[in-house]
Amino acid sequence: MISRDKHDRMANAIRFLSMDAVEKAKSGHPGLPMGAADIATVLFTRFMKHDPKNPDWADRDRFVLSAGHGSMLLYSLLYLLGYEDITIDEIKNFRQLGSRTAGHPEFGHAAGIETTTGPLGQGLANSVGMAIAERILNARYGDDLVDHYTYVLAGDGCLMEGISQEALTLAGHLKLNKLIVLFDDNQISIDGSTSLTDSTDQCERFEASGWNTMRIDGHDPDAIAGAIESAKKADKPTLIACRTTIGFGAPTKSGTAKVHGSPLGAEEIAGARKALGWDAEPFVVPSDILDDWRLAGLHSAKERKAWEDRLAAADAETRGEFERRMRGDLPETFSAAMLEYKEKLAAEPPKVASRKASEMALEAINAALPETIGGSADLTGSNNTKTSQTGPISAEDFSGRYVHYGIREHGMAAAMNGMTLHGGIIPYGGTFLTFSDYARPAMRLASLMQIRSIFVMTHDSIGLGEDGPTHQPVEHLAALRAIPNHLVFRPADAIETAECWQVAIESRKAPSTLALSRQNLAPVRTSHEADNLCARGAYELAGSDDDARVTLFATGSEVEVAMAAKALLDAAGHPARVVSVPCFELFEQQSDDYRKAVTGNAPVKIAIEAGIRQGWDAIIGSDGIFIGMTGFGASAPAPELYKHFGITAEAAASAAQKRLAELG
Numbered sequence: 001m002i003s004r005d006k007h008d009r010m011a012n013a014i015r016f017l018s019m020d021a022v023e024k025a026k027s028g029h030p031g032l033p034m035g036a037a038d039i040a041t042v043l044f045t046r047f048m049k050h051d052p053k054n055p056d057w058a059d060r061d062r063f064v065l066s067a068g069h070g071s072m073l074l075y076s077l078l079y080l081l082g083y084e085d086i087t088i089d090e091i092k093n094f095r096q097l098g099s100r101t102a103g104h105p106e107f108g109h110a111a112g113i114e115t116t117t118g119p120l121g122q123g124l125a126n127s128v129g130m131a132i133a134e135r136i137l138n139a140r141y142g143d144d145l146v147d148h149y150t151y152v153l154a155g156d157g158c159l160m161e162g163i164s165q166e167a168l169t170l171a172g173h174l175k176l177n178k179l180i181v182l183f184d185d186n187q188i189s190i191d192g193s194t195s196l197t198d199s200t201d202q203c204e205r206f207e208a209s210g211w212n213t214m215r216i217d218g219h220d221p222d223a224i225a226g227a228i229e230s231a232k233k234a235d236k237p238t239l240i241a242c243r244t245t246i247g248f249g250a251p252t253k254s255g256t257a258k259v260h261g262s263p264l265g266a267e268e269i270a271g272a273r274k275a276l277g278w279d280a281e282p283f284v285v286p287s288d289i290l291d292d293w294r295l296a297g298l299h300s301a302k303e304r305k306a307w308e309d310r311l312a313a314a315d316a317e318t319r320g321e322f323e324r325r326m327r328g329d330l331p332e333t334f335s336a337a338m339l340e341y342k343e344k345l346a347a348e349p350p351k352v353a354s355r356k357a358s359e360m361a362l363e364a365i366n367a368a369l370p371e372t373i374g375g376s377a378d379l380t381g382s383n384n385t386k387t388s389q390t391g392p393i394s395a396e397d398f399s400g401r402y403v404h405y406g407i408r409e410h411g412m413a414a415a416m417n418g419m420t421l422h423g424g425i426i427p428y429g430g431t432f433l434t435f436s437d438y439a440r441p442a443m444r445l446a447s448l449m450q451i452r453s454i455f456v457m458t459h460d461s462i463g464l465g466e467d468g469p470t471h472q473p474v475e476h477l478a479a480l481r482a483i484p485n486h487l488v489f490r491p492a493d494a495i496e497t498a499e500c501w502q503v504a505i506e507s508r509k510a511p512s513t514l515a516l517s518r519q520n521l522a523p524v525r526t527s528h529e530a531d532n533l534c535a536r537g538a539y540e541l542a543g544s545d546d547d548a549r550v551t552l553f554a555t556g557s558e559v560e561v562a563m564a565a566k567a568l569l570d571a572a573g574h575p576a577r578v579v580s581v582p583c584f585e586l587f588e589q590q591s592d593d594y595r596k597a598v599t600g601n602a603p604v605k606i607a608i609e610a611g612i613r614q615g616w617d618a619i620i621g622s623d624g625i626f627i628g629m630t631g632f633g634a635s636a637p638a639p640e641l642y643k644h645f646g647i648t649a650e651a652a653a654s655a656a657q658k659r660l661a662e663l664g
């Protein structure tokens with residue numbers, strides 16, 4: 001049992017490391033770590049199941065600092081608890097180039113950082129995915145191997161963000177009782193008091209969505225401990241509203257927005273040292289306090305050992321699969337299964353929409369991989385994300401493999417990231433491509449974190465027809481391609497769809513988006529190729545016997561248009577070739593030689609894509625011809641729209657002929 005005095009000194013270690021690091025960096029947010037230090041101290045000294053010496057222990061409790069601006073809280077904890085990645089030098093290098101202690105916690109920088117946070121609300125939504133993953137894996141592997149809590153520290157900002165509503169209602173519905181949110185209820189944000197803009201009773205709000213809630217004094221260690229204790233026994237997720245004083249200990253600035261996001265200044269820090277009775281130099285933690293923290297870091301070592309024994313005692317097959325899934329490796333049988341599926345397709349190429357082709361590919365993938373968890377934001381029948389293997393999960397039964405995310409695109413994408421980060425699961429989730437805008441902040445973070453979340457975005461152009469311009473993406477392919485480290489696939493037929501899916505599944509360090517058509521597509525790949533041609537991003541689909549005068553580049557549904565344009569041009573005596581470009585990013589990664597060979601040197605280059613031109617100049621040059629969209633679409637049957645917007649083989653062929661005539 002930790003005495004009150006000791007608790008205070010341990011919490012003060014967090015406060016002073018945070019104050020001093022922000023001061024040295026001349027930037028950062030001291031207010032939150034100072035205010036939430038008591039909560040964090042109780043959580044990590046009395047409850048967190050983790051092992052700084054084995055930070056990847058699969059059954060560790062997860063801690064998510066959703067209020068990522070308070071990063072010094074997390075870095076202080078990791079240093080104090082003995083995580084080797086965060087040394088005192090890293091603390092001194094807070095916010096400097098190359099340090100592990102970035103302005104906001106970045107996944108991959110150091111063990112113990114479970115996710116990248118900073119965009120408010122994301123961490124909370126990630127944690128819902130982590131808690132779902134825990135339940136799904138628990139249903140598969142039992143309490144012996146998977147039985148842990150997910151703790152979140154969230155601030156006013158996280159709870160004001162819209163994504164919090166999506167996250168909390170899903171968590172409440174699924175009765176994720178091992179999710180415990182500690183709300184740093186300090187009533188202060190950047191502009192001042194939260195009363196300037198908000199009068200929500202957060203406890204009532206959460207209760208309305210099926211949560212257990214409590215209000216406590218966030219500076220009273222026993223109250224904090226009692227609340228967590230009771231939260232652990234709840235049959236619902238729990239919100240603990242911890243009333244705190246932002247910048248606790250700062251003599252003149254505490255309780256005000258002035259401590260939120262800027263260094264306190266030497267005088268204020270000196271005052272805090274006096275007020276809290278802390279006479280250690282900056283970055284020095286008195287050895288008895290450091291010892292106490294390091295001891296706290298050892299608390300779960302026995303438990304980890306017992307867990308390892310249980311894992312060792314599991315039957316070889318279960319253990320092997322569990323370990324493989326947690327490593328994120330695929331079973332060796334996977335590529336053979338995909339090859340076999342592709343062979344079957346080539347024997348009888350189907351004319352189907354690529355969303356349907358995606359469902360067919362998923363049927364093969366889900367049979368081969370028990371770790372895929374599907375889902376959709378209420379468009380299951382349209383996104384074709386459900387297969388015969390994927391029964392729904394529910395609060396009562398997590399043995400299924402499908403999440404009905406509800407109309408919560410942003411929450412879905414962030415929860416998927418949480419599942420990926422948890423490990424053991426490869427999540428994929430669907431909506432319409434145009435609504436990727438609603439999910440984009442989480443999709444961007446998946447790219448930044450270099451994690452394998454797979455976004456299934458159907459209805460990928462004006463080809464969706466009558467629903468009209470609200471639903472017809474035009475700039476979305478370009479916008480998603482603009483995100484670094486994001487694989488955007490737009491397959492042209494069933495074989496390409498299978499190939500793109502395979503790359504997405506095998507892509508360990510980048511998320512993927514599959515842009516898929518609503519309308520049926522004629523097969524363009526009709527013979528079997530063992531090689532995954534889509535893995536190179538672009539490839540010659542149809543060559544020409546004579547020197548080509550025209551190269552037609554296209555993606556997805558417009559590859560068919562390009563093939564028809566080639567036929568017209570060939571017949572008119574202008575040899576043409578077609579290059580399918582299912583993934584810009586992968587094409588960019590190919591060697592110069594490969595790219596030159598695929599691009600070719602025909603004098604006329606044309607790209608056909610039912611979206612905007614942006615991004616295409618890299619392939620066709622600024623003098624290339626683009627056949628696509630220049631503005632929003634319209635509501636009409638798809639074939640009429642293609643004619644209306646001039647995305648036809650005839651238009652492409654005549655543009656090429658005109659250019660050839662100009663060239664002489």
Ligand SMILES: Cc1ncc(C[n+]2csc(CCOP(=O)(O)OP(=O)(O)O)c2C)c(N)n1
Nearest residue numbers: 032069118119120155156157188189190260
């Ligand atoms: C999506 C998003 N919008 C805006 C910001 C900028 N921002 C960082 S912290 C903050 C205020 C957060 O207030 P609160 O959660 O109460 O934190 P505290 O003041 O208690 O530290 C804002 C607006 C952000 N990080 N993310």
